[in-house]
Amino acid sequence: MNKLWVRMQHQGPARDKERREKERGELRDLVGKNLHVLSQLEGVDLDMYRDTVLPRVLEQIVNCRDEIAQYYLIDCIIQVFPDEYHLQTLDVLLGACPQLQPSVDIMTVLSRLMERLSNYAALNAEVLPYFLQVEAFSKLNNAIGKVIESQEDMPILSAVTLYSSLLKFTLHVHPDRLDYADQVLGSCVKQLSGKGKINDTRATKEIVSLLSAPLEKYNDVVTALKLTNYPLVVEYLDNETKRIMATVIIRSIMKNNTLITTAEKVEALLELIKGLINDLDEPQGLEVDENDFEEEQNSVARLVHMLYNDDTEEMFKIISILKKHFLTGGPKRLKFTIPPLVVSTLKLIRRLPVEGDNPFGKEASVTATKIFQFLNQIIEALPNVPSPDLAFRLYLQCAEAANKCDEEPIAYEFFTQAYILYEEEISDSKAQVTALQLIIGTLQRMHVFGVENRDTLTHKATGYSAKLLKKPDQCRAVYACSHLFWLEDHETIQDGDRVLLCLKRALKIANSAQQIASSGQGSAGSVTLFIEILNKYLYFYEKGIPQITVESVESLIQLIKNEESMPSDPYAESLFASTLQFMEFQKQKGGAIGDRYEEIKV
Structure with a gap:
């Protein structure tokens, strides 16, 4: 049947080719059905298949030298006979593959055979040892090598x-x-x-x-x-x-x-994904979709937190490898990759061991000083990206970490770097307001500074506040600075005179803002500033600061009540009502604070 099937394509006139192809298709199906029936016969057991059926069928397939017939028939054998038979006769079946015509799609044939054997192993775990016994992998590997070798133009x-x-x-x-x-x-x-x-x-x-x-x-x-x-x-x-x-x-x-836990594995991983972290070999002018780029870099940023080791020395090696790769990644990537690296490094600082007076151990090869120097080198790359606002925030975070480690010179250096960026790089008025809030908030939490260093930093902060572009921003920044001079849990940072000075300056700026608003040159709502300052007065009055007297609170309340713009400003009216309600609540609560509020006559 197979010989007839092959011969039919070469016989007869060309005008009958279509009819012959149809007949060949029918005959092909008949050949396939005969192989299927053969596989179902009771007498065709493994021995007969191995000794008689498979060799004779393969002989017909190889000798016919027709690519269509060879592909179809070898595929039929794989599909119709049991997987167990294929496993037992693997070397015979594979031995025929290199003898097929070069144009036969042997790739698909072998892929289907391996797929069938894989499924057979998955469904019958007990046969797995036999795969090793018959050396299935070696036979398949050798067969593929021979097929590729026999087809030079594959x-x-x-x-x-x-x-x-x-x-x-x-x-x-x-x-x-x-x-x-x-x-x-x-x-x-x-x-x-x-x-x-x-x-x-x-x-x-x-x-x-x-x-x-x-x-x-x-x-x-x-x-x-x-x-x-x-x-x-x-x-x-x-x-x-x-x-x-x-x-x-x-x-x-x-x-x-x-979790990737060793420096060696991290190095290998970064080599694998360098397509995302390095652009030095990219063609010039290559356009990259910004959304795709951001998504890719965010995935790299998340990856940083999966690189972790409990041992501080090994962890420092890991972040050093990250630094080496990230700093060669091109300026566009740094704003995505540097922040998670800084965060991971700050986490490492918190894990350093505590030993006696020296919290980082005299013999430790990884010290806080060494890590802070490492952080400074990383962040220094950001202003050139340019991402000065990001570098500014990271410097403040590092300063706070140095504060927790009682490293005053390092904390002061980080603050100095943040101040330099504020003065030289942050020029937008809104960005300045946000940056100044961060400076004041961070400085308020610092306890490591001595008198001289703290005075220098607070003086700078109050100076920046007075130079903001808009009067309301100036006022809010100046009264926020009052918190820098009074910390409850630090007796050395309790200066009531300077607290009062800040609040008076804020009042003066609020008055100036009110006059500008009255002349029609500024925005309405300056009365809100007086109410906000009143709340600051009440905060420090509760703390018992002698310089914040009952008289000063009462006069400020009276000033606000006399404001003509109050009825036209619903927000200010609501804010003032809430403040008075709070004062009344404190009176009713009683105690030492309630007694203090009883002294205020509203």
């Missing part, structure tokens, strides 16, 4: 697809044999060698599928990092595909909460 897509199928087979049947998986990747590298970057879209997708298989199987990037040939395959991808592959790797880490 497309790279076909070769990669074969190794991709073999890797999936290996991961299913021998998941514990990483050496097998690495061997497959090594064979793939040999096929790619000398080909340069792979530009074929389908071949590229198949390489991504090949590289994704270990990640999907083990759900653990750390296992993939043990495969020495894994990064060698990645190198053959173009830059765009490297970025896609890097994203796949990061998603796998985040999905499975995989």
Whole structure:
């Protein structure tokens, strides 16, 4: 039947070709059905199949020398006979593959065979030892090598697809044999060698599928990092595909909460995902979608928090490796990658061991001073991005960390750097207001400074407040500075005179703002400033600061009541009513504070 089927395509006039093709199709189905019936016969057991059926059928297939017939029949054998038979006769079946015509799609045939055997192993765990016994992996690997060798012009897509199928087979049947998986990747590298970057879209997708298989199987990037040939395959991808592959790797880490715990593995991981963290080899003028770029860099930022080790020295090695890679990533990336690196480093500082008077241990190779120097080097790169506002915030965070470590010179240096950025780089009025709020809030929490350093920093902060562009912003910043001179839990930072001076300055600025508003040159709502200042007076009055007297509170309340603009400003009216309600509540509550409020006559 097969010989007839093959012969029919070459016989008869050309005008009857369509009719002959139809008849050939019917005959092909009949040949396939006969093979199917043969597989169902009771007498065709494993012995008969191995000794008689398979050799005779393969002989017919090889000898017919017709690519269509060979592909169809070899596929029929794989589909109709039991998986157990294929496993027992693997070397015979594979031995016929290199003898087929070069144009036969042997890639699909072998891929289907490996897929069937993988499913067979998945459904019958008891046969797994037998796969090792018959050396299924070695036979398949050798067969693929011979097929590729016999077809010198085999497309790279076909070769990669074969190794991709073999890797999936290996991961299913021998998941514990990483050496097998690495061997497959090594064979793939040999096929790619000398080909340069792979530009074929389908071949590229198949390489991504090949590289994704270990990640999907083990759900653990750390296992993939043990495969020495894994990064060698990645190198053959173009830059765009490297970025896609890097994203796949990061998603796998985040999905499975995989911690990368050693500097060596972190180095290997960063080499794998360098398509996302390094742009030095990108062509000039290459347009990148901004949304995609931000999403990629945010994923890198999240990855930083998955690189962790309890040992402080090993953790410092990890963040040092991150610094090395991130600082070569180009200016656009730094604003995404530097902040998580700083945060991770600050976490490390909090974990440093405490020993006696020296909280970081005299013999420790990783000290707070060393880490703070490291932080300063990282943040110094940001103003050049330019991201001065980000660098400014990070300097203040580092200053606060140095405060907790009782490192006064370091904390002062970080504050100095923040002040320099404020003066030289932050020029927008709204940004200045926000920055000044951060300065005041951070400085208020600092206890490490001596009298001289603290006076210098607070003097600067109050000076910045008075120079803000808008009067309301000036007023609010100046009365906020009052908190810098009175901290309840620090007797050395309790200066009532300077608190009162700040509040009086705020009142003076509020008066000036009111006059501007009255002349029609400014915005309404200056009465709100008086109410806000009143609340500050009440706060310090509760604290018992002698300089904040009953008379000063009462006169301010009377000033607000006399304001003509109050009825036209619902917010100010509501705010003042809430303040008076609070005062009444404190009186009713009684106690020492209630007694103080009883003295105020509203």
